[in-house]
Each structure stands twice: as structure tokens, then as C-alpha cells.
Amino acid sequence: MTPEVQRLERLAERLRSVDPVMPSPGAKIRGWNLVLAAVEQSASGRSRSHPVRRLVLAAVAAAVLLVGGAVAASADSLPDSALYPLKAVVENVRGALAFSPSDKFAYHLDLARTRLTEAEAMIARHRLDLAGQALSGLNDQLNQAALVVQAEQLSDPALAASLENRLVQAIAMHDQQLAGLQGQVTNPAAIAAITQARDRAAQALQTAAKPTSSDGGKPSTTSSDKGPGNGASATPHTTPKH
Amino acid sequence: MQPLGKAASDDDRPLIERVRRGDQDAARILYERYFDRIYNYVYARLGRAEDAEDLAIDTMTRSLTRLDLFRDQGVAFSSWVYRIAHNATIDHYRRQGKAILVPLESATVPVSADPSELAVDQLSNDDLREALRALTDEQQQVLILRFFQDLTAAQAARIMGKSVGAVQALQHRALGSLERVLHGRTNN
Numbered sequence: 410m411t412p413e414v415q416r417l418e419r420l421a422e423r424l425r426s427v428d429p430v431m432p433s434p435g436a437k438i439r440g441w442n443l444v445l446a447a448v449e450q451s452a453s454g455r456s457r458s459h460p461v462r463r464l465v466l467a468a469v470a471a472a473v474l475l476v477g478g479a480v481a482a483s484a485d486s487l488p489d490s491a492l493y494p495l496k497a498v499v500e501n502v503r504g505a506l507a508f509s510p511s512d513k514f515a516y517h518l519d520l521a522r523t524r525l526t527e528a529e530a531m532i533a534r535h536r537l538d539l540a541g542q543a544l545s546g547l548n549d550q551l552n553q554a555a556l557v558v559q560a561e562q563l564s565d566p567a568l569a570a571s572l573e574n575r576l577v578q579a580i581a582m583h584d585q586q587l588a589g590l591q592g593q594v595t596n597p598a599a600i601a602a603i604t605q606a607r608d609r610a611a612q613a614l615q616t617a618a619k620p621t622s623s624d625g626g627k628p629s630t631t632s633s634d635k636g637p638g639n640g641a642s643a644t645p646h647t648t649p650k651h
Numbered sequence: 652m653q654p655l656g657k658a659a660s661d662d663d664r665p666l667i668e669r670v671r672r673g674d675q676d677a678a679r680i681l682y683e684r685y686f687d688r689i690y691n692y693v694y695a696r697l698g699r700a701e702d703a704e705d706l707a708i709d710t711m712t713r714s715l716t717r718l719d720l721f722r723d724q725g726v727a728f729s730s731w732v733y734r735i736a737h738n739a740t741i742d743h744y745r746r747q748g749k750a751i752l753v754p755l756e757s758a759t760v761p762v763s764a765d766p767s768e769l770a771v772d773q774l775s776n777d778d779l780r781e782a783l784r785a786l787t788d789e790q791q792q793v794l795i796l797r798f799f800q801d802l803t804a805a806q807a808a809r810i811m812g813k814s815v816g817a818v819q820a821l822q823h824r825a826l827g828s829l830e831r832v833l834h835g836r837t838n839n
Contacts, residue, residue: 416769417826423771424798427779432690432704440708444682444715445675451716452673515675522679575676582680 434530438523439485445519465506487530488539510565514557514572518579521550525583528606529590532599541602548609551580555617573617580610663728671718678715685729686711688800689736695795696740698784706743710736726809733810737792769833782832790825797822 410418432440483495500520507516524547531540554576561569584607591603663684669677689710694703714721714732721731783791789811796807797818808818 413827416771416830417823419771420769420826420830421798423774424779424783424794425801427776427799429687429691429799430694430700430703431687432707433700436690436700436704436708437686440686440704440711441679441682443708444678444712447712447716448670448673448675448678518676519679579676 434526434533435485435487438487438526438530441526442484469502469506488527488543489531489534489536510557510561510568511572514554514575517550517554517557518575521547521554521579521583524550525586529586532590532594537596537599537602540599544602544606547583548606548613551576551583551610551613552616554579555613558617559619576617577614580614583610667718667721667728670715681715681728682711685714685732689732692733692736692795692800693740695780695783695799696791697743698780702743706736706739710739713739730806730809733796737810741788769830774833778833779829782829785832786825786828789821790828793818793821794825794829 483490483492483499486492486496500523504513504516507513524543528540528543528547531537531543554572558569558572558576561572587603587607587610591600591607594600594603663681666677666681670681686707690703690707693706693710694700697703697706710732713735714728721728783794786794792811793807796802796810797804802810804815804818804822808815811818813821
């Protein structure tokens with residue numbers, strides 16, 4: 410190997426060791442919200458056979474435009490932001506517009522992902538109190554999604570099976586992220602919160618697999634239910650509050 | 652940032668089909684899989700976090716909403732996403748009217764005991780990033796893909812639309828240019 414090649418090899422090795430520059434959690438959330446809106450718009454453009462869905466999307470779009478900049482700014486807000494309560498309102502509106510079981514299910518899974526991203530951001534900022542609330546919100550949303558699955562087991566077993574499969578994948582992905590997060594933190598309280606979140610996520614799967622009760626097909630409840638407003642419907646979200 | 656292996660590219664296909672059918676979960680998985688990498692790629696080119704965020708978001712939006720333009724015929728989805736990011740970067744340069752080069756004057760490059768050699772291990776990450784931006788477009792691209800993104804020569808070749816041999820030759824020239832840029836800093 411010539412001296413020049415050796416020098417360039419050393420330079421190449423040094424380049425390999427340059428730390429990657431990562432986006433901020435806020436940027437990632439903002440990016441996903443924008444991409445999701447574009448994907449929804451793109452899908453609605455293709456789906457000419459769903460006029461009601463298009464109307465709903467148009468109504469949502471109009472509402473977003475009317476509410477204006479504050480709402481847009483709140484979309485990527487984090488639990489320690491002053492705009493965060495507004496994010497909760499927007500999420501509630503989204504929940505109210507989710508009518509079908511599939512839409513409700515997707516809504517809860519989406520919020521679960523949002524809560525997880527928020528938890529990661531709060532841990533990065535050493536706001537363990539808010540991180541704990543976000544993790545609790547993550548589990549609540551997974552449980553809500555599980556209850557949607559449970560409710561469909563009698564009325565539409567095929568749909569229930571499909572949703573359950575998606576729930577399994579989502580929980581597996583969350584668990585992978587949580588495990589990665591757990592490996593990065595050293596604070597015992599944070600580790601305990603993450604461990605609890607992983608356990609509760611696994612419990613959501615058991616909820617989904619439970620047969621519904623025979624009293625009109627209503628879903629059975631679990632020990633993690635928190636009372637009224639936590640049923641299978643697209644209930645108001647559980648954005649953690651300050 | 653996860654390394655971009657062949658398996659990841661293969662795994663993209665069923666997800667792409669699901670996104671085509673309007674599955675937002677699949678879109679989210681692809682977003683999570685590529686956003687950090689694309690951000691890192693664009694940041695290495697531009698050196699500005701705000702621009703990197705905007706272009707990474709723009710790239711992911713285009714990638715996931717124009718899947719009708721993507722045909723999986725030998726070109727992996729990952730290559731397609733990087734090409735979109737590259738084109739977005741070039742468009743950004745054009746909109747600015749000139750290449751945005753971070754001035755090298757602020758960098759401080761350490762001198763080795765032997766003046767003809769760089770003290771490579773003592774170079775800071777910022778020095779390297781800034782010096783890299785003084786290279787030609789293709790030279791930057793090949794070094795970022797190979798060393799910052801940890802892609803193989805074959806993967807970089809697919810993204811750049813070149814043969815593996817051409818990429819290896821370009822990489823060699825790019826490293827030589829980078830060394831000269833860093834030497835220039837040392838001697839100034």
C-alpha cells in the first residue's frame with residue numbers, strides 16, 4: 410500500500426467516525442405532521458369513491474385553515490410548550506371525526522406514536538415528570554386501540570383480526586423504541602417508567618385478545634381502564650397535561 | 652441512525668404497497684426509517700439545521716406521496732429517496748443562486764509533527780464537515796454516502812447512477828481533494 414493510499418485510508422476512517430447529526434424531536438414531529446397531511450391528501454385524491462371521507466377531510470382542512478397559525482404551531486408542540494393544550498384540542502377534534510372502527514383504531518395508534526415521541530423528547534430534556542405523563546398517555550392510547558379490536562371481535566371477526574395484527578406490529582415497534590430509550594437513560598425513575606410502559610403495552614395486547622362480553626357486544630374492561638370516557642369509541646384523547 | 656443494509660431495502664416493498672393503498676401506519680414506518688438518514692445527508696451538504704429540516708421533510712413528503720412515480724424495477728426505494736434528497740439539495744442551491752459554502756476561515760486544523768501529513772485524528776468533526784463542503788457536488792455526495800451514511804460502494808453507485816468502479820475512483824479523488832483542502836487550511 411503506497412503512502413498516499415495509507416493517508417487516504419486514515420482520512421476515510423476519520424470520516425467514518427464523525428458523529429451523525431440528528432434532527433430535533435420537535436422537527437421530527439413537525440415533519441411527520443406535514444407528511445401525514447400530504448399523504449392523507451394524496452390518498453383522498455386517489456379515492457374518488459369515498460365522497461363522505463373527502464367531505465370530512467375538506468371540513469378538517471377548512472377548520473385547520475380557520476383556526477390559523479396557532480393551531481399549526483401547536484401541531485409539533487411538546488408537553489413543555491405553552492401551545493401544548495391547543496394540541497390537545499386539535500387531537501380531540503380528530504378523534505371526534507373518526508367514525509369507523511378502522512379510523513378510531515388508526516387515530517389511537519397515531520396518538521400512541523405521538524405520545525412516544527413526546528416521551529423521548531422529554532427524557533432528552535430531563536423532564537421526567539412530563540415524560541412519565543407522555544408514557545402514560547402512550548399506554549392509554551394503546552389500550553383504547555385494543556378496546557376497538559375487542560369490540561369488533563363479534564361484529565366483524567375479520568376486521569378484528571386485521572386490527573389486532575396491526576396492534577401487535579405497532580406494540581412491537583414501540584417496544585423496540587422503548588428498549589432503545591431504556592438503554593440510553595441512567596436515571597432509575599426514568600428506567601422504571603419505561604419498564605412500566607413496556608409492561609402496560611404488552612397488557613394492551615391481552616385486552617385486544619379478550620373476548621367481548623355478551624351484553625350487546627360491549628367490550629370488557631381491564632384493570633387499566635380509567636372509568637367513563639375510556640371506551641372503544643373515539644373518546645377525547647389523553648394528552649398528558651402539565 | 653441504523654445502517655442501511657440490503658434487508659432494509661427489501662423490507663420496504665410490502666410497506667410501499669401498503670402506503671399506495673393509503674395505509675398511514677406503513678407511511679409512518681418508512682418515515683421513521685428514513686427521516687434521520689435524510690436529515691443527516693442534507694445537513695452534511697448544507698450545514699444549516701433549519702434548511703436540513705425543511706429539505707428532509709420535503710424529501711419524505713415527495714417520497715411518500717409520489718409512489719405512483721416509483722417503480723421497483725431494480726432501483727431500491729432507499730436509492731429513490733436519496734435521489735430525491737439530492738435533487739432537493741441541488742434545487743435549494745439553485746434557489747439560493749449559488750452554492751452555500753460555510754466559510755472555512757473559522758476552522759482550525761491541527762498540524763502534525765510532519766508538516767507533509769495531516770494530524771487526522773486531531774481533526775474536529777466540524778473541521779471535516781466544513782472542509783467537505785468545499786468539494787465538488789459529486790465528491791461531497793460520494794463521501795457523505797460512503798462514510799457518513801455508511802453505505803457500500805454498490806449502494807452509493809445505485810443512488811448516484813454510476814458503476815461501482817466509477818464510485819470507487821470518485822471516492823479516491825474526493826479523499827485526495829479533501830486532504831488538499833485540509834492541508835490548505837493548515838498552511839494558511
